Structure formats: structure tokens, C-alpha cells
Amino acid sequence: xxxxxxxxxxxxxxxxxxxxxxxxxxxxxxxxxxxxxxxxxxxxxxxxxxxxxxxxxxxxxxxxxxxxxxxxxxxxxxxxxxxxxxxxxxxxxxxxxxxxxxxxxxxxxxxxxxxxxxxxxxxxxxxxxxxxxxxxxxxxxxxxxxxxxxxxxxxxxxxxxxxxxxxxxxxxxxxxxxxxxxxxxxxxxxxxxxxxxxxxxxxxxxxxxxxxxxxxxxxxxxxxxxxxxxxxxxxxxxxxxxxxxxxxxxxxxxxxxxxxxxxxxxxxxxxxxxxxxxxxxxxxxxxxxxxxxxxxxxxxxxxxxxxxxxxxxxxxxxxxxxxxxxxxxxxxxxxxxxxxxxxxxxxxxxxxxxxxxxxxxxxxxxxxxxxxxxxxxxxxxxxxxxxxxxxxxxxxxxxxxxxxxxxxxxxxxxxxxxxxxxxxxxxxxxxxxxxxxxxxxxxxxxxxxxxxxxxxxxxxxxxxxxxxxxxxxxxxxxxxxxxxxxxxxxxxxxxxxxxxxxxxxxxxxxxxxxxxxxxxxxxxxxxxxxxxxxxxxxxxxxxxxxxxxxxxxxxxxxxxxxxxxxxxxxxxxxxxxxxxxxxxxxxxxxxxxxxxxxxxxxxxxxxxxxxxxxxxxxxxxxxxxxxxxxxxxxxxxxxxxxxxxxxxxxxxxxxxxxxxxxxxxxxxxxxxxxxxxxxxxxxxxxxxxxxxxxxx
Amino acid sequence: xxxxxxxxxxxxxxxxxxxxxxxxxxxxxxxxxxxxxxxxxxxxxxxxxxxxxxxxxxxxxxxxxxxxxxxxxxxxxxxxxxxxxxxxxxxxxxxxxxxxxxxxxxxxxxxxxxxxxxxxxxxxxxxxxxxxxxxxxxxxxxxxxxxxxxxxxxxxxxxx
Numbered sequence: 122x123x124x125x126x127x128x129x130x131x132x133x134x135x136x137x138x139x140x141x142x143x144x145x146x147x148x149x150x151x152x153x154x155x156x157x158x159x160x161x162x163x164x165x166x167x168x169x170x171x172x173x174x175x176x177x178x179x180x181x182x183x184x185x186x187x188x189x190x191x192x193x194x195x196x197x198x199x200x201x202x203x204x205x206x207x208x209x210x211x212x213x214x215x216x217x218x219x220x221x222x223x224x225x226x227x228x229x230x231x232x233x234x235x236x237x238x239x240x241x242x243x244x245x246x247x248x249x250x251x252x253x254x255x256x257x258x259x260x261x262x263x264x265x266x267x268x269x270x271x272x273x274x275x276x277x278x279x280x281x282x283x284x285x286x287x288x289x290x291x292x293x294x295x296x297x298x299x300x301x302x303x304x305x306x307x308x309x310x311x312x313x314x315x316x317x318x319x320x321x322x323x324x325x326x327x328x329x330x331x332x333x334x335x336x337x338x339x340x341x342x343x344x345x346x347x348x349x350x351x352x353x354x355x356x357x358x359x360x361x362x363x364x365x366x367x368x369x370x371x372x373x374x375x376x377x378x379x380x381x382x383x384x385x386x387x388x389x390x391x392x393x394x395x396x397x398x399x400x401x402x403x404x405x406x407x408x409x410x411x412x413x414x415x416x417x418x419x420x421x422x423x424x425x426x427x428x429x430x431x432x433x434x435x436x437x438x439x440x441x442x443x444x445x446x447x448x449x450x451x452x453x454x455x456x457x458x459x460x461x462x463x464x465x466x467x468x469x470x471x472x473x474x475x476x477x478x479x480x481x482x483x484x485x486x487x488x489x490x491x492x493x494x495x496x497x498x499x500x501x502x503x504x505x506x507x508x509x510x511x512x513x514x515x516x517x518x519x520x521x522x523x524x525x526x527x528x529x530x531x532x533x534x535x536x537x538x539x540x541x542x543x544x545x546x547x548x549x550x551x552x553x554x555x556x557x558x559x560x561x562x563x564x565x566x567x568x569x570x571x572x573x574x575x576x577x578x579x580x581x582x583x584x585x586x587x588x589x590x591x592x593x594x595x596x597x598x599x600x601x602x603x604x605x606x607x608x609x610x611x612x613x614x615x616x617x618x619x620x621x622x623x624x625x626x627x628x629x630x631x632x633x634x635x636x637x638x639x640x641x642x643x644x645x646x647x648x649x650x651x652x653x654x655x656x657x658x659x660x661x662x663x664x665x666x667x668x669x670x671x672x673x674x675x676x677x678x679x680x681x682x683x684x685x686x687x688x689x690x691x692x693x694x695x696x697x698x699x700x701x702x703x704x705x706x707x708x709x710x711x712x713x714x715x716x717x718x719x720x721x722x723x724x725x726x727x728x729x730x731x732x733x734x735x736x737x738x739x740x741x742x743x744x745x746x747x748x749x750x751x752x753x754x755x756x757x758x759x760x761x762x763x764x765x766x767x768x769x770x771x772x773x774x775x776x777x778x779x780x781x782x783x784x785x786x787x788x789x790x791x792x793x794x795x796x797x798x799x800x801x802x803x804x805x806x807x808x809x810x811x812x813x814x815x816x817x
Numbered sequence: 818x819x820x821x822x823x824x825x826x827x828x829x830x831x832x833x834x835x836x837x838x839x840x841x842x843x844x845x846x847x848x849x850x851x852x853x854x855x856x857x858x859x860x861x862x863x864x865x866x867x868x869x870x871x872x873x874x875x876x877x878x879x880x881x882x883x884x885x886x887x888x889x890x891x892x893x894x895x896x897x898x899x900x901x902x903x904x905x906x907x908x909x910x911x912x913x914x915x916x917x918x919x920x921x922x923x924x925x926x927x928x929x930x931x932x933x934x935x936x937x938x939x940x941x942x943x944x945x946x947x948x949x950x951x952x953x954x955x956x957x958x959x960x961x962x963x964x965x966x967x968x969x970x971x972x973x974x975x976x977x
Binding site for chain 2 (some may be wrong): 451454455458699743744745746784785786787788789790793794795796799801805806807808809
């Protein structure tokens with residue numbers, strides 16, 4: 122079978138399952154008794170095994186098979202999850218991840234059997250015995266338990282008014298209603314496929330009215346080893362049982378006539394109508410996706426009643442090719458450009474008819490909406506990135522021999538897909554940094570009267586047009602003096618410079634390339650490659666990092682990222698006859714300043730604006746161009762903000778606010794730091810976008 | 818828009834390479850003729866308004882809007898240490914697509930014609946030391962008793 126075309130789906134889903142397993146196993150460690158978690162783990166492992174088997178990855182399948190056996194024992198209550206076992210399971214997950222990445226690169230799973238892990242798992246399954254024995258025995262046990270379990274579960278199915286109507290009308294037509302429960306063999310790899318065959322076989326003889334779990338769930342393999350059907354048929358029960366049991370890998374099919382309270386059937390033309398609707402239901406079940414949301418994730422009988430309160434296990438996602446989105450995005454860009462030309466046309470004509478303006482307004486609302494909805498498609502919750510962190514902190518905790526706990530909030534905060542993909546590494550750096558440098562050892566914590574377990578917080582939230590992600594710890598904080606000494610020692614600054622620097626400046630030295638204050642280089646961090654990478658990565662995403670720290674109390678790393686990257690609101694300004702755009706997000710206020718208000722401090726121009734001293738940057742100097750204004754004229758100053766710093770940009774003229782599409786200047790002109798990109802104006806001219814952050 | 822689409826010619830170029838010929842677009846800078854390998858050319862546009870970009874080397878003239886894309890434009894003259902461009906009706910911007918550097922435009926005085934050179938019409942240049950101008954050339958082509966300096970586009974576009 123050519124499975125290459127499914128490779129992408131396989132990789133996507135495998136990653137999803139692995140992520141899920143990671144979180145669930147962590148949860149299991151905390152609540153070893155929680156049956157929901159165990160069930161969820163079991164299901165994920167099982168799907169993994171099935172998928173690996175279908176794709177022909179035998180080694181991966183073997184490993185997941187043994188993992189599944191362990192989970193199954195845990196689920197049956199014959200075994201308890203302890204920390205040692207969780208460790209092995211995590212190692213297994215790592216091995217699986219390795220397989221996955223090998224597959225991604227070479228479409229082959231490699232040659233690592235991970236026999237050691239498999240042996241370890243088997244030792245768990247059956248302490249002291251050999252592999253074959255353990256397998257056989259556990260298999261047999263399950264069979265024994267199973268025999269008694271073959272009950273007709275269709276009685277649990279809740280039926281609605283329509284179904285009842287269908288049943289009674291069928292009975293009136295001399296047909297019988299049967300309940301069937303199909304048990305699939307445990308060794309079956311493609312349960313969904315088997316279920317589908319059963320479905321087909323039954324459909325030849327009967328009409329399937331109700332299916333539990335829903336047809337959609339069965340198709341997605343979201344069921345255990347059995348499923349139940351309610352069918353209407355003219356055949357006898359034996360005939361139906363015969364054909365279904367004829368499907369291979371089916372353990373057993375239990376069936377019996379189904380009784381329900383009769384509903385009076387209206388005579389005449391109504392009955393056929395009902396039966397047609399029944400046919401439609403039947404057809405739509407296996408084929409279309411319009412089925413109701415899954416009410417049950419597995420068969421009702423096997424799961425305990427603790428279903429409530431859990432979060433939805435499966436993320437309903439739409440996978441859209443990023444390229445398609447980009448095309449859509451470009452279309453929107455062009456639409457906006459078209460709108461801008463209309464606007465400029467109306468301005469130059471001078472004759473503005475009201476109809477024309479109406480059109481523009483309409484076009485404007487359309488483009489804004491289109492933009493918003495496209496942006497939304499591109500937005501994904503940061504959950505996909507942060508969900509791997511609890512596991513990482515757990516590993517770090519063991520490795521560093523420090524007790525720590527990670528508290529996360531705001532995982533549902535959404536960011537542009539491209540940003541989310543990139544933000545994982547910087548966040549990981551910061552968390553590791555907090556775990557290694559930030560948190561003190563348990564003894565020191567006790568001495569300082571802190572709880573022996575260190576806390577690391579990861580909070581994400583939206584703040585205006587930005588998304589803020591904070592990594593906070595209650596550790597030692599940054600020792601400014603130590604940083605200063607180190608910086609002098611490394612030659613990053615001179616001692617004189619060090620004396621003149623504010624605390625904040627010194628802390629910012631941490632982002633300097635090749636700077637690390639860890640006394641020893643550890644496995645985790647200390648090579649000084651972390652923070653400058655973090656900074657440059659986040660700046661490449663048009664974001665910024667900031668640190669706040671109090672010695673002895675802990676430190677907070679604040680990452681600010683723009684919500685959208687492609688279309689922004691900007692203030693158009695003119696400097697010396699050239700047009701520039703300043704992103705509205707960084708603008709604080711606009712001021713009209715008389716030249717006499719400009720004072721000199723340390724030979725730099727500043728203004729005193731409502732009590733705060735703000736440095737002045739003359740854009741004409743920065744942009745190497747002559748200002749078109751006479752020196753005695755009042756200055757137009759745009760006050761921009763970067764973090765907590767303000768600066769005033771002197772411009773010649775304001776040209777109004779506009780929605781602009783950001784275009785990259787291309788790799789070729791990437792060296793100009795103060796320009797973050799370009800945009801195309803309504804008249805087709807290119808205007809450059811000033812990066813206020815780089816100017817300050 | 819008045820552009821010269823060359824994608825069609827591109828195909829012919831590919832076909833002919835089997836017979837060891839290369840097509841060049843011949844451009845003029847002052848009195849000298851230069852050849853630009855046609856397979857790197859996306860299209861050729863007339864001179865248009867160039868938006869200056871501050872704080873870049875002077876041979877980078879700025880950026881233009883090419884059907885909604887922002888493309889950097891450099892002056893071939895300034896890059897080769899010739900006198901600054903004098904913009905006339907004949908001035909053109911040749912849009913190049915290079916694997917390493919992406920899309921970039923180069924300003925030239927005039928675009929003359931397309932020539933097909935066979936391998937024996939091309940003399941490879943051997944370098945004695947590094948004379949500035951020679952670094953930008955891959956060879957000299959001979960066509961109709963005229964000499965065409967063949968440009969090494971990657972060297973032209975590369976930063977100094």
C-alpha cells in the first residue's frame with residue numbers, strides 16, 4: 122500500500138497524540154487514580170499504535186504496543202502508576218518523538234529498536250518473568266475478564282422521539298428492531314476499518330438507526346473495543362449476527378430484539394415520510410461529518426461515571442495550508458491598496474460626490490472585516506507551544522535536584538501562527554533560565570524562609586494590540602552587582618562605564634551576546650547563548666523583552682508581541698518631502714513644540730513635557746535628509762513609547778492615519794535598522810515604515 | 818504597463834542550452850556594452866519613482882513598487898564606481914531573480930537587444946590580481962564584431 126500520501130497526516134496526528142500523552146502522563150503522576158486520565162492515555166497510545174501499524178513502522182508499533190499493555194494494566198487497576206514507571210513512560214515518549222522526527226526527515230523510522238525500553242516495560246507488566254510469558258498471560262487474563270463482559274450494551278443507548286417514531290413505524294410495517302453490540306478483538310489494529318466493515322455488512326441487511334458511539338466517533342477511532350447499533354430489518358437476528366461475525370478480527374457480536382415503548386403511528390401518507398427520513402439518517406451517518414458532537418469519548422459502559430468537569434479531549438482543529446492563507450492575505454492586501462487608491466483619487470479630484478464616499482466607506486468596512494476574519498484564521502492558541510513545558514520543568518527538577526512547580530495561565534491566548542511557531546524556543550530558554558539561575562537550592566530557600574518548592578509562573582494575556590507573555594519565578598532575582606562585575610571581567614563594559622550605568626542598564630547587559638553569570642556551566646544553561654538569542658528572536662518577531670527583578674524576591678521576564686504582523690494602523694508623516702509611516706501602536710501623543718522649549722541636557726536635545734523629560738530625535742538627521750521647515754517654526758513632535766521609555770520624533774508634517782500593509786524590504790536591504798519595512802500607498806508610491814523601537 | 822516580458826524567451830534559452838548557447842540581454846552603461854544572462858531576468862521595467870532608503874550604501878538607490886511587491890533597486894553605475902546615473906528616457910530597471918539574494922532591480926542606461934552566444938564566442942576571463950571592475954565579469958562575448966562584457970550577477974549584487 123502506498124502510504125506516503127498519508128505521511129503528513131500521520132506526522133501531524135502523531136505529534137498531537139504525543140503532546141496529549143505528555144500532558145496526560147504528567148497529570149497521571151499527580152492523580153494516579155484518575156480514570157479519565159488513564160482512559161485518555163490509553164486511547165492516545167492505542168491510536169498511536171494503530172497509526173504506526175498502518176504506516177508500516179514496526180518498531181514504533183512494537184514500542185507503543187508494550188506501552189499500551191502497561192496502560193491497560195493500569196486502567197484495569199492491576200497496577201499502580203508510580204514515579205519510576207512514569208519515568209520509563211516518559212523515556213518511551215522521547216523515543217517515540219525520536220522515531221517521529223526521523224520519519225519526518227527520512228520517511229523511515231530508523232533502526233533503533235529501543236529494546237531496552239521494551240524490556241523495562243515488560244518487566245513492569247510481569248516482574249521476574251520473560252517477555253513471552255508476560256504477554257501471553259496478560260492477554261489471557263484480559264480474555265477471561267472479557268468473556269463475562271460480552272453484554273448487550275445497546276440497552277444503554279438513549280433514543281429520541283424521532284428514532285422511537287421510526288421504530289414503531291417499522292414495526293407497523295412488519296419489520297423487527299434489533300439491538301447489536303459488536304466486540305472487536307483486542308489485537309485489532311484498525312478498529313475503525315473493522316467497524317466500517319461491520320457497518321457495511323449490517324447495512325446490506327438492515328437499516329442502522331442509532332449508533333453508539335456516533336458514526337463520526339467510530340470513524341475517528343474514538344471508541345474502545347465495542348460499539349452498539351440499533352437496526353431495523355426484515356431479516357432475522359441470526360442472519361444479521363451471521364454476517365457481522367463473518368468480518369474478521371471481530372471477537373463477538375451480541376444481539377437481541379429491541380423493545381421500546383410504542384408511539385402511535387399516524388396512518389396514511391405520514392408513515393412513508395417517516396421511513397424516508399430514516400433512510401436519510403442512515404445514509405448520512407457513515408458518510409457525512411454532520412453528526413452531532415461526540416457526547417461520549419469511549420463506550421459508556423467501560424468508562425466510569427466521572428466524565429463531567431473534564432476539558433474536551435480532542436481539539437477540533439481546521440488544518441489549513443499556510444500557503445493558501447498567504448494567498449488570501451495577499452488578496453486582502455491588494456484590496457486595501459485598491460481602497461487606498463480610491464481614497465487618494467477622491468482627495469485629488471476635489472469633486473466629492475456623496476455616492477463615491479459611500480462606496481469608499483463600504484469598501485473600508487469590507488476590507489476591515491475581511492482582514493479581521495483572515496487574521497482570525499491565522500490565530501492559534503499558544504497552548505500548542507506551552508503544553509510541553511510542564512514536562513520540561515519536571516525533567517529539569519530531577520536533573521537540577523531542585524523542587525519546582527510550574528503554574529501556567531492564559532494558554533488560550535491566541536497569536537499569529539507564525540509567531541506561535543517561533544516563540545517556543547525563547548520561552549524554553551527563559552524557563553530554563555529561571556529554573557537554573559533563578560531558583561535557589563532547597564537549603565537556601567529554607568534559610569530565606571521561602572517554601573522549599575520553587576514556583577515558576579508562565580502567564581499569557583492580551584494587552585491592547587499586544588500579547589504579553591510573562592515568565593516569573595520566586596527565586597533569587599538578578600544580582601545587579603554580580604552582573605556588573607562579570608560584565609567588567611568579560612570586557613563588555615569598562616569599570617567607569619559600569620559606575621555610570623543604572624540598574625536597568627546593567628540588567629539589560631544580560632542580553633549581551635556571550636554573557637552568562639552561572640558560576641559553573643551546567644547541562645541546562647550557562648553557556649551564555651540563551652538570552653541574546655531570546656532577544657534577537659523576539660525582536661525578529663517585532664516584539665520586545667523586558668526584565669524586572671528584585672534581589673531575593675525573584676525576577677519577571679516580560680515578552681511583548683504584536684497581535685498581527687501583516688496589516689497595521691499607522692500615522693503617515695512627511696520628513697523633508699519623503700513620506701514615512703509610524704506604527705500607531707508605538708505612538709503615545711502628538712505635540713506642537715516651540716523651538717524655545719527645547720533644552721540641552723548632556724548636549725542632547727530634550728523637552729520637558731508635562732513634568733517628564735523626553736529626549737528629542739530629529740528624524741531629518743536620522744534619515745539623512747534636509748528638513749523642509751525653517752528653524753524658527755514650531756516643531757511637530759510625535760511622542761513614541763518603547764516599554765517605559767519615551768522619545769519625541771521631530772517630523773515636518775502630519776499626513777493622517779492609514780491602514781497599511783507591511784511589505785518586507787527583502788533580504789537585500791535588511792541592514793537598515795531604523796526601517797522595519799515598507800508599504801505601498803494609494804498612488805503606488807512606496808513609503809518606508811519607521812521602527813520606533815530602533816530609534817529610541 | 819510598458820514592460821518587456823521575457824519569460825517566453827526564457828524557454829527558448831533553456832532549449833538552446835542543449836547546443837551550448839546562452840542568451841544575453843545587452844545593456845549599455847556609457848559607451849560600454851554589458852551582457853546579462855537572460856535566465857536570471859524576471860522582467861525589465863521603465864524608470865519609475867524610487868523611494869530612497871536611508872542609511873544604506875549609496876549604490877542602493879532605494880525601493881520601487883513592482884505590482885504590489887517592494888523591490889530594492891541598485892545603480893549598476895555606482896556599484897561599478899562609474900559616474901552617477903543620468904536618468905533619460907532610455908533608462909531601464911532590470912528585475913533580477915537570484916537564488917541567493919532574492920529579487921532585486923538594477924538600473925542601466927539602456928537595454929539594447931537580446932543576443933545568443935555560443936560557447937566559442939565567449940572568452941573566459943582570467944584574473945591577474947583583482948582589478949575592481951573585472952571582479953564583476955565572468956567573461957567577454959564576441960558578437961557582430963562588438964565586445965560584450967558578461968556580468969557575474971552574483972558578484973554585482975553581493976555586498977562589498
